[in-house]
Amino acid sequence: MDLPDFKYHRPDTVENACGLLDELDYPGLLAGGTDLLVEMKLGKRSHKDIISLSGIDELKSIELNDNKILIGACATHNDILNSPLVKVNIPALCDTARNIATEQIRNTATVGGNLCTAASCCDMAPVLMALDAVIETGSVNGFRSIPVREFFTDHRRTELKRNELLRGIIIDIPPDSTSVSFKKHGLRNAASIAVASVACMIRTEKGIIKDAAVVLGAVAPTPKMSNKAAELLIGKKNEEVNEVLLDSIGDAAASEAAPIDDIRGTAVYRKELVKVLTIRALRELADKKGEK
């Protein structure tokens, strides 16, 4: 339960962090630490060097730029939750942040850390994937962009290269025609890990769904796009989205889930949840449309 000995580095610029990341042998990147320190205490990870990102102010910012929201990797979940910029422009992201973990964790854990841990039950990923957010990385070789939809490669594996760090996330502010919702099933009402989660996005023009995404969490090695479910939505008129269609979309999403049995639920149950949550998320979007 003790943290093993390590060397602590606290660079003050992204460039310096990238330099350290490149030159050190398998260093650990410390953002909020709520995953890293737990895993180190449990002996699941060990690092001779820890690079703390807490001294790099630019990584903590949340900015509006050119109709895009830029969220620094080290913005905490509460930074997102309490950001007027996010609240006004992407309320679904606030709603998602609100239901993650506990106040203490939300004050510490960062969105970048959440994504880099790459747990399939990661709560932030489905919504970011639904919004087609893009990850900006940095390394001594320069910067690059990776769509969040392509970021996760396997259970706890990402596209990040060994010497690369996640700098931030860029989200195009969705037009009014786009709406997003997120549904999660946890075992208790707070501080719960998703047994299954679903984020849905639809973009409607002139009463016709032009674009859609259905993203599944905790039911595959990574958060996963359900293309079949999305395809069933695209091209439909709003009024065609009825219970019969929703049912088949739910089935399509469930068919693309590849869950496992674990302590929180069986694979069979998770597939059930995917269907129910998908239908509920889409119903909520339909209701939102109705309100407008």
Next chain:
Amino acid sequence: MKKVIKLFVNGTEYETAVYPGTTLVDLLREDLRLTGTKKGCGLGDCGACTVLMNGKTVNSCLILALEADGKTIETIENLATGEELHPVQRAYVEKGAIQCGFCTPGMIMRTKSLLDGNIDCSGSEIKEALSGNLCRCTGYTKIIEAVETAREYLKGIEPEPLEFQPQKSAIDLSVVGRRLPKKDAPDKAAGRAMYTDDIKLPGMIYGRLLLSPVPHAKIRSISTDKAESLPGVKAVLTGKDVSDIRWGTSPARYDETVLAKDKVRFIGDVVAAVAAVDEKICNKALELIEVDYDELPSVFDPEEAIKEGAPRLFDEKYENNINTVVDHHFGDIDSGFAEADHIREERFTGNRTYQNPLEPHVAIAEWDRNGKVTVYTSTQVVHYVHHQLSRILDIPLGRIRVVMTNCGGGFGSKAATNYLEILSILLSRKTGFPVKMRYTREEMYLYGRGRHKQFIDLKIGVKNDGTITAVKQKAVLEGGAYSSFGIVSTYYAGSMVPTLYKFDNYKYDGIRVNTNLPPCGAFRGHGCPHPRFAFESLLSMIADDIGIDHIDIRLKNAMEPEYRTCNDLDIHSCEFTACLEKVKDISGWKDKKGKMPQGKGIGIGCGGFVSGAGYPIYRSKFPHSNAMIKIEEDGSKAVLFTGEADIGQGSDTVLAMAAAEAMGITLDRIDVVSADSDITPLGFGAYSSRVTLMGGNACKMAGDEIRRQVIETASGILNADPANLAAKNNRIYVKNEPDRSIPWEEAASAFFSFKGPLVGRGHYSPPEGLGGTYKGAAVGTSPAYSFSAAVCEVEVDTGTGKIKVLNFWDAHDCGTAINPMTVEGQAEGAVVMGMSETLFEDEVFDENGRMINADLHNYIIATSADIPDISSNIVDSYEPEGPYGAKEVGEGATLPILGAIANAIEDAVGVRIQELPITAEKVLNALKKKG
């Protein structure tokens, strides 16, 4: 390499050097000695270590001290101003929101930050906001009330005092029966209460245990050379270094050794112990101990374990791994079932649950140079620890001092001697230094002693009018590797069944089976919650079968006062019917049962428990509870000495109230010294819900003796017949002439001047000859029994199966509630713990017997966001054997909860779940099956 950091803690600037791996909580607690901040899990799951960093709540166990460089930290120690508590602290004290107090500092810090940011937060916002701070005692209900009250205080509003109607039995009393804040609450609110881990003795070193990584093996050899030569290591102990004595909890089943002798029986069995200058070095030394295991086949399922040819845990005993067998038959089961118009038999399965007190076990041992050892420990049972240590060390009680510090919750997990107590003593003796040992959260689960998982086949026969004619129960208890309390658990699982409803014909067959898993023991409601879950479920199923209302069938069979059960247990006071009527009334049962919209439902469950076991755990003639009271020479204060253990339930306060009432003084004039074997007289401690009745009687008796002596003295001063004098509210007066009076302290002081020390003594033993004469008749005996009924309302999401418990209305016959506020605290805590066990909790093991959820991240317990609205009620009752008519509530209140929830779910969606925990997945599967 250490690095220098500068931080501002509670307004003071500290410049200090820390290792990179030092966390903020360790910096605060160990280096700055700000021990108000608690450490409950170390992994960010419990919130006990919550502090404010730059004004924001964080788990200080997940913050590197280096990351706090330059930051402002506020801890619990910063809130009070001088003697004046912060409004949040004051509200927690006054509202009864503090029990064991271990979650309190973190909870209060979270509350402060919440109210700093949003003074107008709603009830649901409070529930959500506090959900990162786990509490196992209070059920969060009084905490939420305290937050609401604090909100008012901060706005400068003094809330209206609560209207409170005392019970009939307390109307003429002046201390007993009042809602009074606990005496320990202010210090706990201020972060000043001392828990074992807060103690740091000069020269103290640390000890750690090496636990078996394999479920079942012979130990071929152990090599400790490398560990011993590691710098900083002071001692290494293995099985060959310690006595061969077998120890445990029940003398009939002493089967544990101090350290593994030749064999390990589960992952977590204790193999070796190390002492070193710090825990880090201990851990390194543990890695250097080489153990050569010869692995044996293992068995984890009790049904497999009893089969011929199954791996045996003990070669010399427990044939077929059957550790305990109970075979009870009362009345005539065959004729009982023959009389029945309707018979139904069902199988129910329990879950393996763990008490999870917020405070991990800790012990510190120190030998003095005269050959006496003092051990500070977080225990429920000072005397049994004292007794067992004396056996193991083979030295008399007088050379051992056991001091209980504040205890951060027990629920049975600390109701026996543990390895830390024994091995800290042995390591301290070997090294000559005081040794501190503490469990991690994971080690707590592996030490175990949680609830046995029971497999129950229950058969009940009834007449058409609902009268129960016969009950047959078969229970298989999965016991883990050692006996612990298990023999008693096996008896309790059967013997308490006939105490709630009247029936004459009863058969109980119980076996306890050893498996290669952590040992099970006594957990709140000891042995009874699963059988009660089965019984309350089946009784409701039968009521439906024969078309009787669920409460009516209970009223039909309800226990009555002065009744001898078929298994020879004597019930005296019993207001079970009043409990049933009360919950029926306040829940709106008549308008709700079977009449709620699909997805919503209501259910009833009942329970009750002993008010202390009729016989001690080991054979002894000592009175079970004892008390001494010493009065200050000026008469201004009484000091009560009791061996009973306040583990948060509030017994120090309750016992002081009983003593104060007897003496005729107010509660502010009495201090309590408890649970220190050198100072306080023997008390068997906090288990079997015994303290209020037994400790209360002893303290009342001591108080009565004081009162007699001061009245005797006062009679000379007032020139009145002592028979005509009374003592109340710090005055001694002539009955019928209340103006003729003197201050209590004047009489007490005069006594001291004439006769020397004014002391009182009290003791209590249960009535002799309790129970029948059959084998095992002692288990279930008690001077008195409690009764409870609870109605639960749930909402079930038929899409996901998720269950939301909306309401609980419960009523308790606890005799006279000595302190109604602490009674409510027990009842609310029982509702939420029972709900958490029913819906969430289960220990899960992999195919090698390794527990895979030995933390608070994956073994989930209820948070404040999960709780229902709770209406706890106390019915009028008087128990002649109890002090001022009091009996127990703490465990009995747990028992109705499981069945009530199961019954409510059935009412809501028409599915009956007979296997705990009742997860959303099980409900959904049942709904699908039903179609």
